[in-house]
Amino acid sequence: MLQYISENSISRSNQLSPAINKGGSGRVRINMIRFIEDASERKKISRQILESLNEWFEIEDSRERYIAESADQPFWVSVNDDVYEGFLCLKETGKATMELAVMGVIKECHRKGIGRRLFAAAKDYAAIKGYEFIQVKTVRTGIYDDYDITNEFYKSLGFKELEVLPDYWDEANPCQIYIMSLKSAVATIATRHSYRGEYLRESVPDEDLITIAKAGIDAPSGCNKQTTDLIIVTDPDLLSKIKAVLDPPVARTAPAMIIVLTRRINAYRDRCFAIQDYSAAIENMLLAIVELGYQSCWYEGHITDEDRICDKVASILNVPDEYDLVCILPVGKAAESFHAPSKRPLSERVHINGF
Ligand SMILES: Cc1cc2nc3c(=O)[nH]c(=O)nc-3n(C[C@H](O)[C@H](O)[C@H](O)COP(=O)(O)O)c2cc1C
Numbered sequence: 001m002l003q004y005i006s007e008n009s010i011s012r013s014n015q016l017s018p019a020i021n022k023g024g025s026g027r028v029r030i031n032m033i034r035f036i037e038d039a040s041e042r043k044k045i046s047r048q049i050l051e052s053l054n055e056w057f058e059i060e061d062s063r064e065r066y067i068a069e070s071a072d073q074p075f076w077v078s079v080n081d082d083v084y085e086g087f088l089c090l091k092e093t094g095k096a097t098m099e100l101a102v103m104g105v106i107k108e109c110h111r112k113g114i115g116r117r118l119f120a121a122a123k124d125y126a127a128i129k130g131y132e133f134i135q136v137k138t139v140r141t142g143i144y145d146d147y148d149i150t151n152e153f154y155k156s157l158g159f160k161e162l163e164v165l166p167d168y169w170d171e172a173n174p175c176q177i178y179i180m181s182l183k184s185a186v187a188t189i190a191t192r193h194s195y196r197g198e199y200l201r202e203s204v205p206d207e208d209l210i211t212i213a214k215a216g217i218d219a220p221s222g223c224n225k226q227t228t229d230l231i232i233v234t235d236p237d238l239l240s241k242i243k244a245v246l247d248p249p250v251a252r253t254a255p256a257m258i259i260v261l262t263r264r265i266n267a268y269r270d271r272c273f274a275i276q277d278y279s280a281a282i283e284n285m286l287l288a289i290v291e292l293g294y295q296s297c298w299y300e301g302h303i304t305d306e307d308r309i310c311d312k313v314a315s316i317l318n319v320p321d322e323y324d325l326v327c328i329l330p331v332g333k334a335a336e337s338f339h340a341p342s343k344r345p346l347s348e349r350v351h352i353n354g355f
Contacts, residue, residue: 036075256332259328
């Protein structure tokens, strides 16, 4: 039996995206963004970091409030050789909105991408939980140099100016509110990751499955030949039969599946774009799945190797001979946490004006 192996298999731990840095000594140091569950650890970390950042958190009352509140908030820390470099916590401010409640990075670690990586983990979390916006408040640009840097940092993350509230804190510290949509195409692309964990038992409403399928068939296709067809599967008996032939087992608890079929129709002369067509449809569907608050994984390698699991699934679903069954997309709400696999940096893969 052949087995599809991803270079980045899912981690069941709460560790997130490691980054490898070479310190001055040339020694390799790994800094890790971790989600912290324990309330007293959250308070310990936030106290240690905020007390070291006097320029930003000099008012004791508000610093103590941040520390106390951090105990109950989703909380991420960047750790390097047991040193806490920075932390971030989120707070729900409305059913659709999370606020970046507080973030601090120790001064020695500024400008090393730690805030950016903490934010990426928090943004992923908020998007996966179905929130539509993240907001953050800071002192408006033009009042203090340190806060001007903070404003630039938020803008560089993609935050947009929403409103300035002159009296929210006090007249000397006008409050700038920034907002970021988690539902833009670009935000959804950044938060999509292959999910291979367990699914919640909740069924997926038909209208959501139709929306996802529509995203699939809205994809471009070579010469508009529309070579891709889809089968939505929600019937528990059919799902059980399909899951029984998936070997090695995947998506055992998925409450729904979308099955991708292709027809090798030539677009023109002997050019067939069926693979490109169904790939575009699959990516569109994965994005729609994530945008609607579900998770999935592109299962193609698993089912199209020499075991021909695809043919067994095709026979369960009465797929006509002229179609090839090429991919299974489970759809459901994630029951486990998961993380983004590491990818080669943009600077290695994106070339400007030539290779
Ligand atoms: C053509 C194709 C086939 C894939 N087949 C499988 C598969 O059979 N099993 C699986 O676990 N993941 C499969 N994947 C998912 C990839 O492993 C995954 O996209 C990759 O590891 C990058 O991770 P990301 O999707 O989280 O960015 C497939 C992806 C593509 C594009």
